[in-house]
Amino acid sequence: MxxxxxxxxxxxxxxxxxxxxxxxxxxxxxxxxxxxxxxxxxxxxxxxxxxxxxxxxxxxxxxxxxxxxxxxxxxxxxxxxxxxxIHGTIARLTVEIRDIEDEVRGHVNIRVASHVVFPPLDETLRDFSHRHPRVTFDMTVATSADVAASVLEKKAGLGICLVHRKWPTLSYTHLFREHFAFFCGPTHRFFGRRDLTEADLDGEPSVAFDTDSLQDALRPVAILRTRLNLDDTIRGTSSHLEEVKRLIVAGVGIGPLPIHAVARDIEDGLLWQLPPYEDPTPIDIFLVTNPASRLNRAEKGLIEMLTQKTSALPPAKRVYPPQEAEIGA
CATH class of the missing domain: 1.10.10.10 (Winged helix-like DNA-binding domain superfamily/Winged helix DNA-binding domain)
Known part of the structure; x- marks a missing residue:
């Protein structure tokens, strides 16, 4: 030069x-x-x-x-x-300084998609917090795209989300596979019916996740929506599972939900699963980290524990609800 x-x-x-x-x-x-x-x-x-x-x-x-x-x-x-x-490195400087001043205590910033229901994650948070009582946590729910962006920008030490396109500078670890189905609420005319076919859903009003499109993380669900020929007008959207579920239960429209995440609501008579019943739509969930981030000891320890708990499970135990087919992650 x-x-x-x-x-x-x-x-x-x-x-x-x-x-x-x-x-x-x-x-x-x-x-x-x-x-x-x-x-x-x-x-x-x-x-x-x-x-x-x-x-x-x-x-x-x-x-x-x-x-x-x-x-x-x-x-x-x-x-x-x-x-x-540059922005991420500057933002992480406070983390570095805090660790120097107090190596025992750390803060773990986690971004997570709203419908993540994964027992090993709950076990990790329980065991890690008991082992390290001075560690603090900040869990923020966001769309999967925002989760990845936060990890990329080093605003979060780790993210757990769906993945549509992978950033080449991030690391992705497969955690589990969930399956989506369409549901209706208790006031819907389809509720309780066991004689329904896919043809019955033709033209039906629906609600959706923000990422339920052919260009986003829930693309397989959007493909199923097209196959079922639902009404083109989506009557309600949200990035949060609880709000999509609220719209379905309220009767605004039928909509997609991860089956295992709403098992209790099905048992309580708030939701009714609709066709297709065979081969529900698979969606994979990943742990996203940034190798370029300067993680504190708490973040490194939590990621290591979650990874160990996950890898200790056989692939069939990381499919929800349990399926006979193997994971294709």
Whole structure:
């Protein structure tokens, strides 16, 4: 590298306002200036000016935008990946400092999809918290995409979620396979009927998870929805299992739920399973971690314990409800 280019790099590191990178990350993730401004609680001109300042400082066009289009340039994509690393590293500095001051106590930040019902996870939290009473936990429910993004950005030490597309810089460990079926609530005309066929669901109003689409994590469920020819208008959506279940029980529409996660509701007469009864839709759940994250001792220990408890189970014991077929993870 020439001396002049080295001087330019040092000058950039010395003079660059890190808040510009934070703003740029929000612009890319939100897909626009206005949405980014809303997220950052700033005015739209402030965000637009920040982007211009960053582009001027780097001498590169980062966003190609106009009245009807928004595209992150190749230079912008490269900067976005690096900015995520920088932002995450800065955010983890407090973790590093806290561990130096008190090596015994740690905080575990977990992101998890809403319908994760996995006994080894509960056992891990129980055993780990009893063994390390000074460890604290923060469990945040989010969509699977947001779970992975939080781990990528180092906002969370680990995530547990569905996976549609894998980030090449993250590590994925298969935990278990669950199976989805469609259900109705007690006031629905199908409730209690055992003579139903798939044809009976043709044109039926429904509710859905936010990720229930051909382009997202619940793609297999969306394919089944299409096969059943349900009404095109989805009457209610949520990213949380409890709220999707609430919509189904209330009679807003039929909808998909993981069978084992609602077993108690079925027993209590709140839900009734609908066709197809054979070959329910399989969905795999993964533990997501970031090898580049500087994890504290509590995070490392929890991940290790969960991994050990999971790997100790034979594959057939990690399928819910129990199935005869092998896991295809």
């Amino acid at each position: 020439s001396l002049s280019r080295l001087d330019d790099s040092e000058r950039l590191a010395r003079e660059l306002d890190w808040n510009l990178l934070r703003t740029f990350i929000a612009i890319v993730q939100e897909g626009g200036i206005t949405a980014a401004a809303d997220r950052l609680l700033l005015k739209q001109p402030s965000v637009s000016n920040a982007l211009k300042r960053l582009e001027t400082r780097l001498g590169k066009r980062l966003i190609d935008r106009g009245p009807s289009h928004f595209r992150v340039t190749d230079a912008g994509q490269s900067l976005y990946r690096e900015a995520l690393e």
